[in-house]
Amino acid sequence: MESRQVERQAAPDTEPSVRQPGPEIELLVRDMIGRVADKWTMLILEELAEHGTLRFTRLGDLVGDISQKMLTKTLRQLESDGLVLRTVHPVIPPHVDYRLTELGLSLSEAFCGVWEWAEKYHAQVAQARQDFQSAALPRSSGRAVAAQDTDSGT
């Protein structure tokens, strides 16, 4: 899902003072979000953060409904991004361990807020969803509609 066109808009030499990080940084940060804001990434990171070192199959079992394909793919990406360390023990049968790197651990900690949010508010979201469904069925009353406004704005 990475088809990002990086427009290199000419940086005006009217570069103001030292102000905030440039817009280029913005793009990099955005890119990071695109990489880590992923369901499997979060779930895998969480399991590794909680259990420490895990083997491929065990990790897959813990995550639950992930396919071997996605597990492999996501782990490879996490490894290439320096978030997960993959260790191969040259034995038969194969034995491969996965564990978080310092960087990966720091990300899993950053995700904590989101996990806590999910735990705290999942009921409210479920309720909102029901309300939305209910409101969508009846004829009148769609969603929020502002009172007639004489100001056409545009």
Added chain:
Amino acid sequence: MESRQVERQAAPDTEPSVRQPGPEIELLVRDMIGRVADKWTMLILEELAEHGTLRFTRLGDLVGDISQKMLTKTLRQLESDGLVLRTVHPVIPPHVDYRLTELGLSLSEAFCGVWEWAEKYHAQVAQARQDFQSAALPRSSGRAVAAQDTDSGT
């Protein structure tokens, strides 16, 4: 030498009173993660959190490279989940406002940690990716390989 890890996967259901809610909740929370751990969700929430109320097109411009389709779709989902409030002003031409609800605001705050992480470590990730690429090309030396281990483990 490698410490033989004693996996306690055989742990009986005698759930120790450590913490964690029931396993059913786990599934619900997981579901929530699946819904919010999304690139567009994060980006849209961020823009709304930063700018307050925004109109469709303006929001799309701020997010940048999102397609109209995904913008619509993601907004609908956010609306149905009670994170975003959509207000239609019945004028011509149409005028639709989007803004965060309290719930949406709380989620955007939960995401802060991830944004901060991205800002702080994006360079390290980029470096890791380069290193990984470099290490993948050469003949020998794949990634981390543990020393020969006489204990076949399984």
Added chain:
DNA sequence: CAGTATCCAACCTGATACTG
């Protein structure tokens, strides 16, 4: 055990065209 490779169906995404 820990993958890789392949086929195929289903879905997600983006770009384009059209409408009220």
Added chain:
DNA sequence: CAGTATCAGGTTGGATACTG
């Protein structure tokens, strides 16, 4: 302006087979 409809392409995921 704020969408919806449609089509083309890539990604996801399951199932299966094969490897070291």
